[in-house]
């Protein structure tokens with residue numbers, strides 16, 4: 001599918017990433033230019049105001065099916081009724097990233113690598129986002145001094161060899177700011193690996209300009225992991241962006257999330273990973289969806305993901321097969337029989353790479369007829385999401401929108 005100009009934009013405006021950012025869809029009236037919002041979507045927009053921002057670039061909005069609320073693109077970015085439904089296991093920070101942040105927005109949970117959330121702004125706000133607690137929120141935006149605090153922490157910790165720039169989305173930075181940040185990182189002798197995590201090649205592929213590629217080239221080796229989830233996102237524009245990055249010497253990987261009703265069947269996943277490879281993008285991780293509050297409708301049983309992996313392995317190119325993993329406060333766990341012990345009722349029990357045992361709340365949907373992991377006894381001393389962890393509280397879907405307090409929108413530095 002090819003995106004089409006909207007908003008009466010000229011071809012030059014449409015192709016300008018900054019124009020795309022300035023003209024993002026942020027209200028129902030603008031959304032109506034692209035789709036016919038359902039009553040459920042209107043209610044969810046009201047109920048999520050003040051909890052989790054929504055915006056959509058015109059480019060990404062133009063990929064939505066105007067008449068089908070089940071459209072996978074639309075489910076990614078338009079608030080859905082399921083988001084405000086009861087979610088008994090979903091919390092705000094399932095990986096305890098806040099507890100692992102020695103300075104603002106710098107998550108240090110592995111001995112040799114960190115995730116540095118250099119901004120809280122994104123081009124769109126994915127409804128299942130792991131960092132829903134902070135993205136889109138001005139309070140979590142990084143001022144230049146705060147970026148310097150993070151850099152000082154990195155300089156003071158010679159054990160850190162791998163830095164992931166994430167957010168939010170680091171590619172919302174201007175070329176000059178990105179050039180400065182990458183230059184500061186490259187000047188730290190023990191930082192060997194610089195990675196960028198960005199969804200802009202998916203939702204605003206116009207961001208990948210010759211100028212951006214020149215900046216990245218100056219600081220090599222720079223790796224970039226992007227975040228496609230569905231074959232419909234693999235447009236000619238996205239392909240051109242990924243190919244430009246590859247031509248600039250940036251290895252491009254993809255981290256996707258397994259999402260119920262969006263990409264949780266083997267045929268869609270095979271088409272998807274083969275489409276990525278055709279764009280010179282290496283499928284890297286397939287994440288099991290996290291226990292973010294308000295995402296129960298998007299989570300799958302672990303068994304569903306393992307079944308998809310079985311359908312991929314040996315049935316497509318080896319390098320098209322991502323690793324299916326669950327992120328936990330004890331690090332990523334490969335969801336394979338080497339690590340997954342079995343199911344203890346509503347929990348999936350697994351060994352982490354650190355030798356701890358983690359129990360992921362993962363109830364099977366009512367009437368589930370798919371495969372089941374072997375039943376195991378819940379081990380003593382197992383770790384899991386703490387009861388009492390903070391949760392999101394949504395508003396009334398029927399409340400007037402004007403009465404809902406929104407969070408201040410994050411601005412670009």
Ligand code: SF4
Pocket residue numbers: 121122123124125126128129130131132135167168169199227
């Ligand atoms: S682009 Fe990434 S950080 Fe931003 S909302 Fe989507 S998943 Fe979250």
